[in-house]
Amino acid sequence: MRTLNDLTGFIFDLDGTLLDSLWVWSEVDEVFLSRRGLPLLPDYAQSIAHLGFADAARYTIDRFGLAETPEQLMQEWYDLARAAYRDRVPLKPHAEEFLHKLCAQGVHISAATSSEPELVLPCLDRLGITGLFDNITTIHEVNCDKSSPDIYLLAAERMQTAPNQCAVFEDILRGIQSAKSAGFYTVAVEEPASALDQTEIELTADRYIRSFAELL
CATH class of the missing domain: 3.40.50.1000 (HAD superfamily/HAD-like)
Known part of the structure; x- marks a missing residue:
């Protein structure tokens, strides 16, 4: 063995x-969804944990019926997370x-x-x-x-x-x-x-x- x-x-x-x-992504998810008046569902983070940025964006658009592009979501997520990764x-x-x-x-x-x-x-x-x-x-x-x-x-x-x-x-x-x-x-x-x-x-x-x- x-x-x-x-x-x-x-x-x-x-x-x-x-x-x-992962606390960064909890913050990102909360801010991102609250901006759209959407709830942070208990299984959401786990559903995207294994996905890359683009696939997570596509999943999010499909799940919540968003009229946005994956590129728009990825940029918003990146902007929200960047300072935390860089500094904290x-x-x-x-x-x-x-x-x-x-x-x-x-x-x-x-x-x-x-x-x-x-x-x-x-x-x-x-x-x-x-x-x-x-x-x-x-x-x-x-x-x-x-x-x-x-x-x-x-x-x-x-x-x-x-x-x-x-x-x-x-x-x-x-x-x-x-x-x-x-x-x-x-x-x-x-x-x-x-x-x-x-x-x-x-x-x-x-x-x-x-x-x-x-x-x-």
Whole structure:
């Protein structure tokens, strides 16, 4: 049975996994919907969590019957979130220590994110961790969401590491399921926004952690 100590590649989701950033999207959703007199429904955030910006915009337009384009929604979301990522989003506790531990071991590290590079890169730069990653792979490069393992496969390919030699760290069920289906070792990172799926996440992932402190 594989363990983290057997692996040579580590792929991290950003929002909700390395970054404590999902509060930003709760604020964005609340402001965006309230501007249109719409309620923030309990399942909305979870319904778009695995989607890239464009797919989330299309889903939102269809769900709420909005007479706007995906591009208009994406720009509004970006404008609402940009300052928070640039100035306020922190790492999850002990995430930086774990990344430095991996670097000291000489393994490969990648990020695989559904977020816009223009949002997350200034955040990673401010936090001083951009240089720890071999690559930062985004949904836009594979043209599918995280219900497909393509983003993880591309990140692994860029590290020249086979999936069975890589761990994927994720906070959402669909990402964990798709990564596992492609042969990755999966580590679920506890995130309150995924609480509705927690039981299935724990059953699906190869390992479940409540904090990166468990891996130090």
